[in-house]
Amino acid sequence: MTNLTTKIKLGVIGCGVVATRDILPNLVQPAIKKKGVKLVAVCDIIKSRARQTMRAFKAEEMYTDYMEMLAKSDVNAVAILTPINLHYPIAMASAKAGKHIYVQKTMTTTLKEANTLLATVKKEGVKLVASPGQMHNPSLKAVKTKLEENFIGRPLWGYIFANNNGHIKERTDPSWYYKPGGGPVYSFLVYSVTTFCWLLGSVKKVTALSGIVVPTRQWKNKRINCEMDDSTMILMDFGDSVFVSAISNFCTRDVMADSAIYGTKGVIQIPLEAIRSTQHDPMQVSLYALKRKIKSWIKNLKFKTNGWVEWSPPLFSAPYSLASPSGANIIADIIEFINCIVKDEEPTIATGEHARHVIEIFEKAYISAKTGRTQLLETTF
Ligand SMILES: NC(=O)c1ccc[n+]([C@@H]2O[C@H](COP(=O)([O-])OP(=O)(O)OC[C@H]3O[C@@H](n4cnc5c(N)ncnc54)[C@H](O)[C@@H]3O)[C@@H](O)[C@H]2O)c1
CATH class of the missing domain: 3.30.360.10 (Dihydrodipicolinate Reductase; domain 2)
Known part of the structure; x- marks a missing residue:
C-alpha cells in the first residue's frame, strides 16, 4: 500500500549482489524512508531471485520481464542494477515509459548510447542519476x-x-x-x-x-x-x-x-x-x-x-x-536521486553528462x- 507521503514508487531491476547487499537493505534506513520512498516492484530474469527479493524487502510486486514491469506497474522511478551491458536498453525503455532513472555504473558502454539516452531523458522530462556519485x-x-x-x-x-x-x-x-x-x-x-x-x-x-x-x-x-x-x-x-x-x-x-x-x-x-x-x-x-x-x-x-x-x-x-x-557511496547516489525527484531538481554530482x-x-x-x-x-x- 502506498500512502500520501509516498513520493517515489520504486521499481528495482536486477536483484543481484548490489541490489540485495548494498541498496535494498539501506533503503529501509529511517533517513531514507522518511523522504517518501516506497519499494513497489522488483524484477529479475531469475524468478526465484525476484520472489526472494520481493519477500525479503516487502515489495508489492515481482516481475521477470522489465518491459512488463514498465507497462503494468505503477512505479514512477526505477533503479537499474543489472549487468552493465543491459543498462542502456533498460534505461531507454524506462525513459520512454516516463520513469525517473537511477542507473548503476557504468551508465552505458558507448558514447553513442550515452548521447541517445541523455537526449531521450530530456525529451521525456524524466530525471536521470548516474552512479558513481x-x-x-x-x-x-x-x-x-x-x-x-x-x-x-x-x-x-x-x-x-x-x-x-x-x-x-x-x-x-x-x-x-x-x-x-x-x-x-x-x-x-x-x-x-x-x-x-x-x-x-x-x-x-x-x-x-x-x-x-x-x-x-x-x-x-x-x-x-x-x-x-x-x-x-x-x-x-x-x-x-x-x-x-x-x-x-x-x-x-x-x-x-x-x-x-x-x-x-x-x-x-x-x-x-x-x-x-x-x-x-x-x-x-x-x-x-x-x-x-x-x-x-x-x-x-x-x-x-x-x-x-x-x-x-x-x-x-x-x-x-x-x-x-x-553500500555507502551507492546510498549517496540514491539520496541525490531521491532529492532530485522530490524537489524537482537536476542532479549536480552524479550527472548523466559526467558519466x-x-x-x-x-x-x-x-x-x-x-x-x-x-x-x-x-x-x-
Ligand atoms: N558487485 C559489486 O561490487 C558492485 C558494486 C557497485 C556497483 N555494482 C554495479 O551494480 C550492478 C549489478 O552488479 P552486481 O554485482 O549486483 O551483479 P549481479 O550479477 O549480482 O546482479 C545482476 C542481476 O541482474 C539480473 N538480470 C540480468 N539480466 C536481467 C534482465 N534482463 N532483467 C532483469 N534482471 C536481470 C541477474 O539475474 C542478476 O540477479 C552493475 O551495474 C554493477 O556495475 C556492482
Whole structure:
C-alpha cells in the first residue's frame, strides 16, 4: 500500500549482489524512508531471485520481464542494477515509459548510447542519476578544496591503481563481468576516473594498452571464457600538461587500489577508502587518522627542509547508520536521486553528462589500444 507521503514508487531491476547487499537493505534506513520512498516492484530474469527479493524487502510486486514491469506497474522511478551491458536498453525503455532513472555504473558502454539516452531523458522530462556519485563524500570534497587552495601547487600528474580479483568470489554468477560491457574498466576503474575528472576537469586525449591475461576463469563449477580485456592501462591527458596514468585489472587476489595527484609543491594521496565509501566505523576512522599522522610525521621529517608537502584526506563517519557499509557511496547516489525527484531538481554530482564523459574516455581507450593511436575526446561535462 502506498500512502500520501509516498513520493517515489520504486521499481528495482536486477536483484543481484548490489541490489540485495548494498541498496535494498539501506533503503529501509529511517533517513531514507522518511523522504517518501516506497519499494513497489522488483524484477529479475531469475524468478526465484525476484520472489526472494520481493519477500525479503516487502515489495508489492515481482516481475521477470522489465518491459512488463514498465507497462503494468505503477512505479514512477526505477533503479537499474543489472549487468552493465543491459543498462542502456533498460534505461531507454524506462525513459520512454516516463520513469525517473537511477542507473548503476557504468551508465552505458558507448558514447553513442550515452548521447541517445541523455537526449531521450530530456525529451521525456524524466530525471536521470548516474552512479558513481562518491564525490558526495566529505573526504573527496576536502581533496577538491585542497587543490583549489593550491596546496600542492600546480597539479601535473597522477596515478590510479584499480585492481581486483574479478568478482570471482561473488555469490552470483559473475560471467557477465567477462563479456563485452564487463571488465575492470567499466566495473571498477570507473570510480577513480569519475573522481579524477571531478577534481581535474575533462580529459582531452587518451592512449591505452589493453589485453586478456587470464583467458578462462572458474566460478564454482562453471568455466568462464574471458571475452573482455581483463588488464588495461590508460594514459589520460587533461590538457595544460596534466597527465594521469591508470592501471586496472582483474588479476589480483583481492582489491588493490590506490591513487594520488602530484603537484609542483607536493602530493595528495587518495586511498580507496576515501573514494568508495562515506561510511566508516569510528575505529576505522581513528586507525586511519593515526596511520595518516605517523606517515605525515615521517614524511615531514624527511621533506621539511625542501618544502614538499604530503597530505591525504581524513575519513568521515556518515551521519546515518547503514545496514551495509559497502553500500555507502551507492546510498549517496540514491539520496541525490531521491532529492532530485522530490524537489524537482537536476542532479549536480552524479550527472548523466559526467558519466558520458567517462564512458567516452573508456571507449576511446579501447579504440586506442586496438589501433595504437592516441584518441581525442569530444565531450566535457
Ligand atoms: N558487485 C559489486 O561490487 C558492485 C558494486 C557497485 C556497483 N555494482 C554495479 O551494480 C550492478 C549489478 O552488479 P552486481 O554485482 O549486483 O551483479 P549481479 O550479477 O549480482 O546482479 C545482476 C542481476 O541482474 C539480473 N538480470 C540480468 N539480466 C536481467 C534482465 N534482463 N532483467 C532483469 N534482471 C536481470 C541477474 O539475474 C542478476 O540477479 C552493475 O551495474 C554493477 O556495475 C556492482
